[in-house]
Every structure is written in structure tokens, then in C-alpha cells.
Amino acid sequence: MIKLAGVTKQFPDRTATVRAADGIDLEVPEGKLVTLLGPSGCGKTTTLRLIAGLERPDDGEIHIGNRTVYSSQRNIYLGAHQRPIGVVFQSYAIWPHMTVLDNVMFPLRVGRSKIGRKQAAARALEALELVGLRDLANRPAPALSGGQQQRVALARALVREPEVLLLDEPLSNLDAGLRDHMRDEIRALQQRLHITTVFVTHDQDEALAISDEVVVMNGGRIIETGLPQEIYAWPRQEFTARFLGVSNRIPGVVQSLSGDVAEVKVAQGTLRCRACAGLAAGDRVSAFMRPESFRLSRRQRSESSWPGRVEFSIYHGDCWDYHVRVGSEVVKVRIYQEKIGLSHGDAVYLTPDEQSVIIMPSGNYAGPARHVSPEVATPHPPGGLE
Amino acid sequence: MSIAIGRPGRGSGQAPARFAASIGRLRREPKYLILLPAAVVVAYLALVPIGTMLVASFQSSFLGTGPSHWTASHYAETFTSPGFGQLVTNSFAYAAATAAVSTCIGFGLAWLVSRTNTPAKSFARVAAIVPLIIPGILNTVAWALLFAPSTGPLNSLLRDLHLPTFNIYSLPGMVFVQTMHVTPIAFLMGVAAFTSMDASMEEAALSSGASPWCVFRKITLRLVGPAILSAALLMFIQTISTFEVPQLIGVPGHTFVFVSKIYDALQTFPPDYGTVGVIGVFVLCIAVGGLWLSRRLSRGSVTATITGKGFRPSVTDLGRWRPVGLAAFILFFLIAVVLPLVILLWSSLLPGYEPPSAKALHDITLANFRQIWTAPNLLRSVRNSVLTAVISGTVVTALSAVVAYIVVKTRIRGRHLLDGLATMPIAVPSIIMGVGILYWYLVAPLPFHLYGTLIILIVAFITISLPYGLRYLAPGMAQIKDELEEAATASGASWPQSFRRVFVPLLMPSLLAAFLYTMIVAFREISAAIFLYTQGNEVMSVTVYDLWSNGDYPVVAALGVLIVAFLAVVAGIVQRLGGRLGIGSR
Numbered sequence A: 001m002i003k004l005a006g007v008t009k010q011f012p013d014r015t016a017t018v019r020a021a022d023g024i025d026l027e028v029p030e031g032k033l034v035t036l037l038g039p040s041g042c043g044k045t046t047t048l049r050l051i052a053g054l055e056r057p058d059d060g061e062i063h064i065g066n067r068t069v070y071s072s073q074r075n076i077y078l079g080a081h082q083r084p085i086g087v088v089f090q091s092y093a094i095w096p097h098m099t100v101l102d103n104v105m106f107p108l109r110v111g112r113s114k115i116g117r118k119q120a121a122a123r124a125l126e127a128l129e130l131v132g133l134r135d136l137a138n139r140p141a142p143a144l145s146g147g148q149q150q151r152v153a154l155a156r157a158l159v160r161e162p163e164v165l166l167l168d169e170p171l172s173n174l175d176a177g178l179r180d181h182m183r184d185e186i187r188a189l190q191q192r193l194h195i196t197t198v199f200v201t202h203d204q205d206e207a208l209a210i211s212d213e214v215v216v217m218n219g220g221r222i223i224e225t226g227l228p229q230e231i232y233a234w235p236r237q238e239f240t241a242r243f244l245g246v247s248n249r250i251p252g253v254v255q256s257l258s259g260d261v262a263e264v265k266v267a268q269g270t271l272r273c274r275a276c277a278g279l280a281a282g283d284r285v286s287a288f289m290r291p292e293s294f295r296l297s298r299r300q301r302s303e304s305s306w307p308g309r310v311e312f313s314i315y316h317g318d319c320w321d322y323h324v325r326v327g328s329e330v331v332k333v334r335i336y337q338e339k340i341g342l343s344h345g346d347a348v349y350l351t352p353d354e355q356s357v358i359i360m361p362s363g364n365y366a367g368p369a370r371h372v373s374p375e376v377a378t379p380h381p382p383g384g385l386e
Numbered sequence B: 001m002s003i004a005i006g007r008p009g010r011g012s013g014q015a016p017a018r019f020a021a022s023i024g025r026l027r028r029e030p031k032y033l034i035l036l037p038a039a040v041v042v043a044y045l046a047l048v049p050i051g052t053m054l055v056a057s058f059q060s061s062f063l064g065t066g067p068s069h070w071t072a073s074h075y076a077e078t079f080t081s082p083g084f085g086q087l088v089t090n091s092f093a094y095a096a097a098t099a100a101v102s103t104c105i106g107f108g109l110a111w112l113v114s115r116t117n118t119p120a121k122s123f124a125r126v127a128a129i130v131p132l133i134i135p136g137i138l139n140t141v142a143w144a145l146l147f148a149p150s151t152g153p154l155n156s157l158l159r160d161l162h163l164p165t166f167n168i169y170s171l172p173g174m175v176f177v178q179t180m181h182v183t184p185i186a187f188l189m190g191v192a193a194f195t196s197m198d199a200s201m202e203e204a205a206l207s208s209g210a211s212p213w214c215v216f217r218k219i220t221l222r223l224v225g226p227a228i229l230s231a232a233l234l235m236f237i238q239t240i241s242t243f244e245v246p247q248l249i250g251v252p253g254h255t256f257v258f259v260s261k262i263y264d265a266l267q268t269f270p271p272d273y274g275t276v277g278v279i280g281v282f283v284l285c286i287a288v289g290g291l292w293l294s295r296r297l298s299r300g301s302v303t304a305t306i307t308g309k310g311f312r313p314s315v316t317d318l319g320r321w322r323p324v325g326l327a328a329f330i331l332f333f334l335i336a337v338v339l340p341l342v343i344l345l346w347s348s349l350l351p352g353y354e355p356p357s358a359k360a361l362h363d364i365t366l367a368n369f370r371q372i373w374t375a376p377n378l379l380r381s382v383r384n385s386v387l388t389a390v391i392s393g394t395v396v397t398a399l400s401a402v403v404a405y406i407v408v409k410t411r412i413r414g415r416h417l418l419d420g421l422a423t424m425p426i427a428v429p430s431i432i433m434g435v436g437i438l439y440w441y442l443v444a445p446l447p448f449h450l451y452g453t454l455i456i457l458i459v460a461f462i463t464i465s466l467p468y469g470l471r472y473l474a475p476g477m478a479q480i481k482d483e484l485e486e487a488a489t490a491s492g493a494s495w496p497q498s499f500r501r502v503f504v505p506l507l508m509p510s511l512l513a514a515f516l517y518t519m520i521v522a523f524r525e526i527s528a529a530i531f532l533y534t535q536g537n538e539v540m541s542v543t544v545y546d547l548w549s550n551g552d553y554p555v556v557a558a559l560g561v562l563i564v565a566f567l568a569v570v571a572g573i574v575q576r577l578g579g580r581l582g583i584g585s586r
Helices: A044-052 A100-109 A117-130 A146-158 A176-193 A204-210 A228-233 A238-243 B002-018 B020-028 B031-057 B073-080 B084-115 B121-133 B136-146 B153-160 B171-195 B199-207 B212-240 B244-253 B258-267 B273-298 B319-348 B359-363 B367-374 B376-409 B415-427 B430-443 B454-479 B482-490 B495-524 B540-549 B553-581
Strands: A002-012 A017-028 A033-037 A059-064 A067-071 A085-088 A164-168 A196-201 A213-218 A221-226 A248-258 A261-266 A269-274 A284-289 A294-297 A306-315 A319-326 A329-336 A347-352 A358-361
Touching (some): A017 A044, A017 A196, A017 A221, A033 A044, A033 A204, A044 A085, A117 A146, A146 A176, A146 B482, A176 A204, A196 A204, A221 A228, A238 A358, A294 A329, A319 A347, B136 B171, B136 B319, B171 B244, B212 B273, B244 B258, B258 B273, B367 B553, B376 B540, B376 B553, B415 B454, B482 B495, B540 B553
Antiparallel strands (some): A002 A017, A248 A261, A248 A284, A261 A269, A284 A358
16 A cells, blocks of 8 residues: 655755665555654654655655655655645644634645535534544634644544545654543544554554554664564564563573574573574574563572562552662563562562563664664764654 | 946856756746745845945946946045044944943843833833834934924923033934934844743742842843844944934034945045945945854854743742833833924924924914925825835735745755845845945846836835845744644645645734834835935935925924824734734634
């Protein structure tokens, strides 16, 4: 439905040229919702704007439906107003000099498929109905709350029945409670209308909850693509793992392989965990573990428990976070549903959940890892273009 | 000679060349087809007068009948001529003192309005801005009447109080009158600077234990400091380059400054075009340098603090000093508005000038107004003024909208150059603009003749008010987020459609303000008009000057009253229109 091939966009900056999109290859299947996920400055918004035609790429090809909307070789470029798209902007971009209805009617009253005022109003009301704002149609647009403006923006994007819906961090300006609600609503609407959608976000929970497919981006490149549950449970790249909150990395060596189970020797003991592709005995690997995939106890429960000492603890209400020193490493652990908690200096035993350990060959830095650790010098100025 | 004069024309032709990098985009994005011609027009308007002036300063006999060659002798002659040192001293003293005093008053009042709880703020705002609509020439005339050496009511008052009288025909007199005239501009700049400063900066200092006075000194003043300097420089440039005060106040007291020297050199016969050119270039250099510095100072200082979220300017509690704040405004209003207007009104009602007294009340008559109505040349100058002001206001608004769009909303290479070009006229003293335009249209081998028509005046007014239009529209345009326009494009609107349906309505308040202001600028303008008018094409400011030179004070006053009334009505209408169209809840 949407296809990008080798799409590149550079922004000249004062000091250096920033490659905001660096050879993006991406396919969004019809009727699916694909999320572009990444830290700020990773190129996700630029990619969305390139699809929309709000930026002109420097190189590559973009297809929407069976139309080529951009091709550097064939010198094709359709502007945003010629593409079959609907866009919801981060700031909603509701025109303050119009009423709600005028805002939603606007796409029907401009462009090539212009329709009469009455008909346009009827269709705009339908679109407003879709987002539950029919009653507010005649309000001046600035009189709406943030959530309502968000819905107006959605109705305006959908009213033309575009082939593609593009959402640029649409939830980031809402407060937490409303955000979840709107997220579910957007997903329900998208599935009901079966509209091909690209959703840009920097929030992993949002991305996992809403997507058919998640595209992780960094440094203007696509790091990894996959189903939400795949990306979450078995990331193939260190960047993805880090970005999705897998914060413990323990170096080790593969001792033996049997089927898809690898036995990995680490400083604290041995882990029997799921192997990844292309692994051989004797390989140096990194074992990644989520803070949640440990159990803590004051007494040693099994052979495979690691002795350690609590260095730091934070109470979150529904969980505790601990930093536990095990040998020379500090392991971050998160424990749910515990009432009493441990304090500084307590001796504990850590039992890793071997089923959820993620193994990657060492030195697996997919793409530039500049956002992974702050110690790494940043080649580009941080922030800025996405 | 026409070959030599061809230079500035070619100079203006460079601008399109500078945009060559963008020309490739023309084919891809049709909107550039609309934007490019505007850029060319701006370049032409900005560069031609200056270029002509430069050429004239290097020609042995410019506009002469004999052969002319390149020479630097005018520079040598002018800089070594006796009295040039005095001229420079006078000019700098006059401009610097005016800049200092008007900036202090303007920023002081601005601070009161935007940062304190002084009572009756809306009155205060009006009081500080109203002097803007009094044309400089009328302001000058009014003060000349108020402080007339023997008959001026203020000097009589001083005599009654056994105080020494004030000789207005002196350097301090010039500074005083010019200060009254430019302070509102300093005030507006001050309000902008103070309101754009995030209050949390001051609150942070207060909560660190600093006393309010210390906060004012160490935080407020430091943050606004660049804006103050920048405003002072602008006042300096404005002062060094206007005509009315030096001519009407300075010349009778034999205090010559650059502007009056230029006028003087052009009045002699044969006109000394070389000297005019040299002084013109000299003043131009000062002004360009000052403007450059001013813009450097104002960039990235206060503007950087505008961005904060939940931004609101704090209010300092004046406590028991509140009435003092109000008194400051009332005093300013009395001096800058009431006194000049009252004296104009008073003189306009008397057959010949008399100081205000009970006896004079019996002589009150409307004869002066009747004379305006019946004198054909007076009525014609009124019509000419309205016509030129409206046309140039409209053109400037449209043109500066396009320029602001290019500068603010596009990434076209060369846009900063265009911004510079459109701002350049602010650095070009109007008197030089007038002379430059005059020279150009006298000698340029053009297929049409503008000299002797109203169009040459309109061209001058457009050039002069272009920077002001831009200063109104660029910030107004920057306020409109890109996403609002992009949302229209993404909804299928072509560029003209999104421009017309989304951009223009959102911009309407700024457009109206720009139109109003540039119209008033054109209406008040005299420094350039004085060189460009011909018989039958006088505008009102010129007529006022002529009448004043002839000693026709009562008619001048009557005309002045009508001008102020007219400008007040225009300002009122546009203000109200702007209020209705403006998006209040944004």
C-alpha cells in the first residue's frame, strides 16, 4: 500500500548536514497500522512527512497505492495536496479562525474532487459522528479542549476517505488518562475503517499497544521491523532491546548448543536460554535481561541463584526497583506486588528467568548506537530534526 | 553619463542572480513564480536610490551639462571643509542625546505598562502610542509655537515664574522636540521586550533571595539590555536621518546637522550634488553600522526566552507608588499629546497668531478652515496625500507579506539576503532616499517618466515604509505554525488555496496593522517628499512646510488639526476592524 525504497532526506545544518532519513526501505501493507518508533531525532517524523509530501526527499522512491508519488530517477514528485492522504499533526493544527464544521469540511471544499457545500457539510457531520463530536460542530475551534481538538483533527484527516492515514505523535499532547483512551479509540477506528495507517511515536507502550507492526528507527535508519510481541520479547538488535527497556546486559560465552537452546556461561553462573540464529559454541555473546525477569529472595532457593547485595531501591507503588550488585556487575531488578521491600545493604539472591533471556552475538551494534549510552560521543547535534 | 548611471540598475539585477540556486525549484513548485518577482521588486527598490547616491558622490559633475568623470575629490573637499567637524559633532550630539532620552522614557513607560500593576493600563497604552499619529512636522510646528521666544505660552509661563526662558532654537530644543516624536516607538519596542520575557526568570531570582531592586538590576535589565541598546540605536538612526526638526528648529538657530546640510546644499545654485552625495554616503554608513549592531544585539537575547511554556509576564507590585506610575503617563500624555494638539487647535481658530488669553477668545473664527476648503492647492494636497498613502500602504502590505513569507516560511537560499534588502531602507535616511530616487528618475534611461507624477512619491513611500510593513508581518507570520498550513496542504488544498483560506485569514490582524502603520508612515513622510514633489503633486506634509516657511501659521495649524483628526479616525477604524477580525481566543 505504502512503499518506500531507498528514501533519503538531508537537512543542511549550520555545522553539518543531518541525514534525517538515510535510505529508508519500508512497506506498509494495506489496512495495517505500522508504527515508527524511536527516540527524538531518529528520523521517524521526517519519514512520515516524506510520505505525506510535506518534505521532498533527496533520493529514492515512494509509492502510495498503485501510484508513484515520488521518484528521483523518473523525476516524479506529487505535492502533499495531490496525495491521497489524511494527516493528524502533533499540535493538531486546528485552524483557529474556523468552526469545527468548517475545519472538517475544508478538505472536501478544496482540491480536485471539490463537492458542494451541503454535501460537504453532510459528510463532515458523518466524520464528526465517527469521532463523537457531532454536537460540537458549530463551536469555534479554539473553544475545544485538547482531546476534542484531537478528535477534530482525526475527523478532518478521515473526511476525504484517504487511502492512507498519517499520525504524527498524535497523543503526546494529551494527559495520561486521556492518552490511553484516545489510543484505543484510534486503533478501533482504524480497524473498523480498515485504513492503512502510519503512526509515529516515541512511546514504546503506545507503539506496542496500537500496532500491527513496529518499525524501530534510529539515526535516520530502520533498525528493526517486527510484530509488537516479537519486537518486545525477542529483539534482534541491541538498540531495540535497550530502547524497549531491557537494561541488563551481561557478557558471556556460548558453551553448547542443542536445538534452539543455548547454554551460556556468564560470570555469575550458567544460563540455559533461547538461542538466536547463527550462533556457534565458543562465541562471545551478550545476554540481555529485563528487570522484571528476575526473582529476588532473601534465602538461596536454587543452585542457579546469584548472591548479591542491594545497593539502591525505589518504590513505585505497584513495584520496587532495586540495583543489586552481583560480583562486579550491577543488575537492575523490578519486583511487582511486594509490600515490605528491601533496603540498602540487604543480602539477596537473584534467580533469573532463563526463558526470557535474550542472546545476541557480542558487538552487535546495529546502526549507530549513539542514543544507547550517553558516553558515546554524538556525531550529530542531539534533538532537532526527527 | 548614462553609462555610469547604469550601474545601480545592474546592481539591482544581481538579486535575481543570487536566487539562481532557487530557480531550479521554480519548475517544481509554482509558488516560487509568485515569490520571485516580489524579491526582484524589493531588490530594485532598495538598491537603486543608494546606488545612485554612491555614483553621484564619485562623479565630478553629476547632473551637469558638461562631461563628467570619476573622482574622489568631493570626499576630500567635504571632509576637509571648515565646519565639517562641527557638523559631525552637532549631528552626533543631537542624535545620541535624543536616543538616550527617548529610550529611557520609552522603556520606563513600557516597564510600567507591561511589568507593574500601575492603574488604568489601557489609558496608559493609548497615551504612549497616540503621539505616533501626530506627524513629525506638526509636532515640530506645535513645539515651535509653544516655545516661541517672545509669544510662546510656555515661555511666558516661565517668565511669569521668574525662570529663565527656554530657547527652542538650539541643540537642546532639537533634542526635546525630536524626543517627543520618537519616544512612542521606543515605548512599543520596550513593551515587546518586556512582555516577551518569561517571568519565571525574575521569580527564580526572587526566590533565590534577591531583593526586587536587585532582581530589576541583575535580571530584568540584563535580559532586556540588548533590546534597550538595540532600540537606542534605532532611535539614533531615526533621528539622524529625519528632516523636520533640523530644518525647522535647527536652521533658525544656526545649528546645522547632516540632514539640514544636505537640504542646504541642494537649495544653493547650482546644487552641489557631490557634497550631497558624500554626506549622504557618510550618514548611510553610520546608519547601516548602527542597524547592523542593533540587529545583532536584539537577536538571540530576549527572543530566546519567548519560547517557554505557560509563559506569562509577572506583575511587580508598585505598592504605594501606584499613583506615581499613573502620574508618569498622565504627564507624558499631557506633554506629548495634549500640549501640541491644544496649541494647534488654538492657533487654528485665530486669524493671526496670539498667545492664549481671555482677550483672544473674542477673535475666534473658523476662517482658517474655510480657507483650506476654498484654496484649491490645499484641497489638492489633501487628496494627493490620501491617495499616495492608501496606494503605498496597500502595495507595501502585499509586498512585505510576500517577503515575510519567503523569509519566515520557506527555506529558499538567499532569503536572508532578501530580508536584508527589504530592511535596508530603514538604514537609509529618508532624505537620502528622496535624493537618490530623484537622481535616478532624472537620469535613468527609462521608457517612462515618473518625475513630476505622483508615482515617484508613491515609489518613495513604498520603499521607506517597506521595513515597517515587514516588521509587522514577519512576527505575525512566525506565530502561525507551519502545521496549520501543512494541514491544509495535506487536506488537498493547493498552495494558492491554503494561502487564501488558511494563511490570509489567520494573518488578517497583522495585515491590518501593517496597512495602518505603513499608511501613517507614508502620510507623515516629508523628508523624501520634499525633494520629489512638483507643482500640482504636493502632499500635505510638504504643504505644511511651505505654509510654515511663508509664516502662514494659522493655516498650518488648521491643516494640522484636520490631519490629526483624519489619522485618528483611520487608526480608530483599523483598530476596531482588527479587534473584530482578530482571533481573540487564540
